Structure formats: C-alpha cells, structure tokens
Amino acid sequence: MGKVAYRCVECNEKASELHRDYSNGILKITICESCQKPVDKYIEYDPVIILIDALLCKTQAFRHILFNTSLDIHWKLCVFCLLCEAYLRWSSLHGSKQSSDPADIIRYTKEWEFYGMFGLAALELSAFCCGVLWFLWMVVGRLQGRTVELRLLLRALLLSCYGKVLFIPAVIWENDYSPLCLGFIKLFVLTSNSQAIRVILNSSRRLSLTAVCVGLLSETCMAQAVTRLPWSIQDMLTFD
Known part of the structure; x- marks a missing residue:
C-alpha cells in the first residue's frame, strides 16, 4: 500500500x-x-x-x-489571471482615449502603465491570500487544533481564481452592462474561493465565507493604502 x-x-x-x-x-x-x-x-x-x-x-x-490530480499550473494560472486583471485596469485608464490609429495602439502597448496595474493587482491578490490564510491558521489551526496545510490552501486559492479570465471578454465586448458583468465575475471568483476552502478543510460554508470576507477586507485595505500613499503609484503611472 x-x-x-x-x-x-x-x-x-x-x-x-x-x-x-x-x-x-x-x-x-x-x-x-x-x-x-x-x-x-x-x-x-x-x-x-x-x-x-x-x-x-x-x-x-x-x-x-x-x-486527485497532479495539476500543477496554479502559478501559471495566477500570472495569467493577474494579466487579465491588469488589462482590465489598464483599459479603463484609456477607455475614453482609445484611437483606431495603429500607431496609437502600438504606443499604448509599450506604456509602463500596464505593468504598474499588474503590480497593483499582484499586491491586492497577495493581501487577499494572506488574509485568508492568516484567518484560517488562527481559527482552524490555533483555536480548533487542526492541521492546516497552508501550501495546499494557497494552491486551491490560486486555482479557484480562474474566473478572472472572464475579465478580458467583458472588456472586449464592452457595453452599458459592463459594470454589472464585472461585479458578477468578482462574485463568481469569491464563490469559487469559498468552495475551494470548503473542499480543502472539509469545513462549513460559514467558515469559508468568513475567510473569504477577511481576505476581501485585506485586499480592500491594501488597495486603499496604495492610493493614499504620499506618492500615489497610480498617479505616477498615469502622468501625461
């Protein structure tokens, strides 16, 4: 055996x-x-x-x-999802300034703003994962005395972010309902995160939802902290 x-x-x-x-x-x-x-x-x-x-x-x-699978693409999927989210943020900066001129398109693709948006998305995802893992380690590991495999939980969180790839078609097929579509995509990703936590820990839905809420709070705090820095990263990236 x-x-x-x-x-x-x-x-x-x-x-x-x-x-x-x-x-x-x-x-x-x-x-x-x-x-x-x-x-x-x-x-x-x-x-x-x-x-x-x-x-x-x-x-x-x-x-x-x-x-039951040896699927080991969570880091690659994570990078791809971050690229999708960065593209969404970058496109929102130039949504009103897009031009059909090929020269403008080439110029936009070389701008550093996209890489800045990628960095911000990576920071927020890191804050989300850290918040979820810290909460589960405290509640499940310290209070309940159960073994918490943080590495397996991190893999599950990254794999369950696959819904972020829907950001790209939502931006490409932009219409009046795009904010609503983006909201549903975000809700779907959080639901997948919650389900992944339930599966790994074999826990109640309440615990997994609470963990996701703590992670979302950490992500929001990180986003607010970045925008309130004395030197705003986003302002530096969007200068003309």
Whole structure:
C-alpha cells in the first residue's frame, strides 16, 4: 500500500488508489469503503464535463481537481489571471482615449502603465491570500487544533481564481452592462474561493465565507493604502 494521497469525491474519505489496473488493459474504478460509491467518477469523464462541473462549483469536481490530480499550473494560472486583471485596469485608464490609429495602439502597448496595474493587482491578490490564510491558521489551526496545510490552501486559492479570465471578454465586448458583468465575475471568483476552502478543510460554508470576507477586507485595505500613499503609484503611472 502506498501513501494515501487521494480523496473520495463523494464523502471526502481518504483512499489509496483511484482505480486498479488488471491485465489486458482492464481498469476497475475503486469503490469507497465509506459511502460505497466510486472514489472518483471523474477519471472516466471528458475534461470538458469536469470543467463545466467546476464552473458550477460542484464539490465533487473541486475534490477531483484539488486532491486527485497532479495539476500543477496554479502559478501559471495566477500570472495569467493577474494579466487579465491588469488589462482590465489598464483599459479603463484609456477607455475614453482609445484611437483606431495603429500607431496609437502600438504606443499604448509599450506604456509602463500596464505593468504598474499588474503590480497593483499582484499586491491586492497577495493581501487577499494572506488574509485568508492568516484567518484560517488562527481559527482552524490555533483555536480548533487542526492541521492546516497552508501550501495546499494557497494552491486551491490560486486555482479557484480562474474566473478572472472572464475579465478580458467583458472588456472586449464592452457595453452599458459592463459594470454589472464585472461585479458578477468578482462574485463568481469569491464563490469559487469559498468552495475551494470548503473542499480543502472539509469545513462549513460559514467558515469559508468568513475567510473569504477577511481576505476581501485585506485586499480592500491594501488597495486603499496604495492610493493614499504620499506618492500615489497610480498617479505616477498615469502622468501625461
């Protein structure tokens, strides 16, 4: 028996394997000893189905992705999401000054404002993750005496930020309802963060929502602190 590394997607019980490989290429899915259901039904599913279930924030899909796969793209996904958010902020600075002249487009792409917006987005995301991890470490680790795997929680938080990629089509297809769409995207990302925390800690919805609220408060404080600095970073980036 190898090291236990998997979880049942239905009841969250630990399992040593997802399937057993017999001769002639015959695979048999492992049945959970606790709930008597397949440990991970998603190993037979098409990736598109898994993605749809993840978009619907299904607990089973989150457990499959976070526990039963070796998906190690959270840092790359984090950078890509930050680029999407930076593009959203950068485009809002020049929304009223955009020109169809190709020369202007090339000039805009070389401006340092975009990199500044990327830095601000990275600071706010760092504040959000630190706030969530600190709260969970204090409440779950110190008060409840449970083991808190901060590295696994950080991976889950970064992976659950995938909804930020929707910022780009929201900006490209800009219309009168764009602020409402951006609000829904932000709400979706926070919901995914909350679901990821629930899956990792197997905790109540109240705890995960509270942790997300603490992280959001930390993010807001960081944003306010940056704008109230004696020398405003954003003012330096938007000079003409």
